[in-house]
Amino acid sequence: MALTGMQIYKDLPRTNCKECGFPTCMAFAMQVAAGQKALTDCPEISSDAMSNLSEASAPPMKLVKIGTGDTAFELGQETVLFRHDEKFHRPCGLAIRIPASLSDDEASSKIEAVNALNFQRVGATLEPKLCAVEIEGSFDAAARAKLVAEKSNKAIILMGSDAAKMEAAAEAIKDKAPLLYSADASNIDAFAKIAASTKVPLAVTGANLEELAELIEKAKKAGAENLLLGFKNDKIGDSVRMLTRVRRAALKHKFRPLGYPTILDIQASDVEEETVMSAISAAKYAGIVIIDSIEPWSMLPILTIVQDVFTDPQVPNTVEAKLYEINDPDKNSPVMFTSNFSLTYFSVAGEVERSKVPTYICVVDTEGLGVLNAWAGDKITAEKIVATMKDQGVADKVDHRKLIIPGLLPMFRAEIEDISEWKEVIIGPETAKEIPVFLTSL
Numbered sequence: 529m530a531l532t533g534m535q536i537y538k539d540l541p542r543t544n545c546k547e548c549g550f551p552t553c554m555a556f557a558m559q560v561a562a563g564q565k566a567l568t569d570c571p572e573i574s575s576d577a578m579s580n581l582s583e584a585s586a587p588p589m590k591l592v593k594i595g596t597g598d599t600a601f602e603l604g605q606e607t608v609l610f611r612h613d614e615k616f617h618r619p620c621g622l623a624i625r626i627p628a629s630l631s632d633d634e635a636s637s638k639i640e641a642v643n644a645l646n647f648q649r650v651g652a653t654l655e656p657k658l659c660a661v662e663i664e665g666s667f668d669a670a671a672r673a674k675l676v677a678e679k680s681n682k683a684i685i686l687m688g689s690d691a692a693k694m695e696a697a698a699e700a701i702k703d704k705a706p707l708l709y710s711a712d713a714s715n716i717d718a719f720a721k722i723a724a725s726t727k728v729p730l731a732v733t734g735a736n737l738e739e740l741a742e743l744i745e746k747a748k749k750a751g752a753e754n755l756l757l758g759f760k761n762d763k764i765g766d767s768v769r770m771l772t773r774v775r776r777a778a779l780k781h782k783f784r785p786l787g788y789p790t791i792l793d794i795q796a797s798d799v800e801e802e803t804v805m806s807a808i809s810a811a812k813y814a815g816i817v818i819i820d821s822i823e824p825w826s827m828l829p830i831l832t833i834v835q836d837v838f839t840d841p842q843v844p845n846t847v848e849a850k851l852y853e854i855n856d857p858d859k860n861s862p863v864m865f866t867s868n869f870s871l872t873y874f875s876v877a878g879e880v881e882r883s884k885v886p887t888y889i890c891v892v893d894t895e896g897l898g899v900l901n902a903w904a905g906d907k908i909t910a911e912k913i914v915a916t917m918k919d920q921g922v923a924d925k926v927d928h929r930k931l932i933i934p935g936l937l938p939m940f941r942a943e944i945e946d947i948s949e950w951k952e953v954i955i956g957p958e959t960a961k962e963i964p965v966f967l968t969s970l
C-alpha cells in the first residue's frame with residue numbers, strides 16, 4: 529500500500545535542512561510518495577523512521593519465490609479479496625507429493641510421471657508446478673533430496689518435521705532454493721535457523737492463527753525472510769474459512785504477521801475428494817496445494833479452475849483475428865468463421881482438428897466475445913464478417929464460394945449471400961462438439 533506524502537512527512541526530521549536538494553521536508557516527502565525519490569536520499573533520516581516507512585510501504589502480502597531459473601515458482605503479493613475488484617495475480621501451484629514410503633525407483637517413476645503431465649487448454653499449457661518430497665523415515669535425507677533435484681523439472685518442496693533430516697536435505701540442494709515445509713511450535717527455532725543459513729523459503733504452521741502469527745514473527749527475528757503460512761486440513765470448510773481469514777487479515781487489516789502467501793496440504797480420503805478440495809482451495813485462497821494423485825482426470829479439472837480464476841477479468845481472452853488453416857486445407861476445403869474469444873476459437877479449432885477434415889477458420893474480431901454475445905452486443909454483423917474474409921484473402925484460398933456459419937447465427941445467412949460473393953451459406957452446428965460429424969458428412 530503506497531504511503532501518502534503526509535504519512536512520510538511525519539517520520540522525516542522536519543528540519544528543512546535542504547541537504548536532499550529540496551527546500552522543505554514536505555517537498556521531499558511528496559517526491560518520495562510519487563516514487564521520484566528514495567528515502568535514502570535524506571541523509572538525516574533516523575534508522576527507526578527508515579524501518580517504519582519501509583515496512584509501511586511494503587505490499588500487504590509478501591512475494592515469495594521457490595526454486596530457481598526456469599522452474600522457479602512465485603506466489604504472493606496478491607492485492608484483492610475478490611477477483612472482480614482487480615484480478616488475482618499469481619495462479620495457485622499444484623504440488624505433487626512424493627511419499628517417503630516409495631523406494632528410490634518408485635520415487636523416480638512418480639517424478640518422471642509428474643514431469644510428463646501437461647494439458648493444452650485455450651492456448652496455454654497447464655501442468656503441476658511443484659514436487660513435494662517427504663523427508664521422513666529411515667532413508668538418507670540428502671540422497672533423497674538430490675534424487676528429486678536431479679530428476680524433477682519442478683520447483684521442490686521438502687516436507688518433514690525432523691530438523692536434522694531437513695537440514696541435511698536443504699543443504700544438499702540449497703542451490704535449487706527448495707521450500708521447507710513446515711516448521712511448528714516444536715521446531716520453529718531449528719527450522720528458522722536452517723532457512724536463514726541456507727537462504728531457502730520456509731512454511732510455518734500453527735495450532736491456530738494466533739499461534740501462527742507468533743511463530744512467523746519468531747522466524748522473522750531468526751533471519752528467515754521468505755515465509756509461507758502453512759495449513760493441513762481434511763475439511764474443506766475449515767480450509768476455506770482459515771484461508772479467507774488470513775487473506776482478509778493481510779489485505780483488509782494490513783496485519784503484517786499474516787501478510788504471506790499460503791500453502792495447503794490436502795488430507796483427503798480419496799482422489800475424488802482430493803480433486804474437489806484442491807479446486808475449491810485453489811480458487812480461495814491457497815497459493816499452493818499439495819496433493820497425491822497424478823490421475824489426469826483429477827488434475828485437469830483442478831488446473832482448469834486455476835486457469836479460469838486467475839485470468840484477468842478486465843482483459844478479454846482473445847486469439848488473433850486471422851485465417852487459421854487446420855489439417856492442411858487446399859482449394860476445395862470447407863470455410864467457416866467464428867469469434868476471437870479464445871475459448872470459442874480453441875473449442876472450434878480442437879473439434880475441427882479432431883474431425884481430420886482440412887478446413888479454413890476465419891476468425892472475426894468480436895472484442896473477445898463469443899458468437900452469441902457478440903451478436904447481442906453488435907460486435908459481429910454480416911458486413912463485418914464479409915469485410916474480414918476479404919481482408920484475410922479467403923476467396924483466394926479456395927475455388928468454391930461456400931461458407932459455413934455458426935448454428936447460433938442463422939440470421940446472417942441471407943444477408944451474407946446478398947452482399948458478398950459467398951453465395952452458398954450453410955448453417956453449421958450450434959455447439960463445437962457437433963463439428964466432426966457435421967464436417968465429415970459434408
Ligand code: SF4
Pocket residue numbers: 540541542543544545546547548549550551552553554556557569570571572573
Ligand atoms: S534532507 Fe531530510 S531533513 Fe533535510 S530537508 Fe531533506 S527531507 Fe528534510
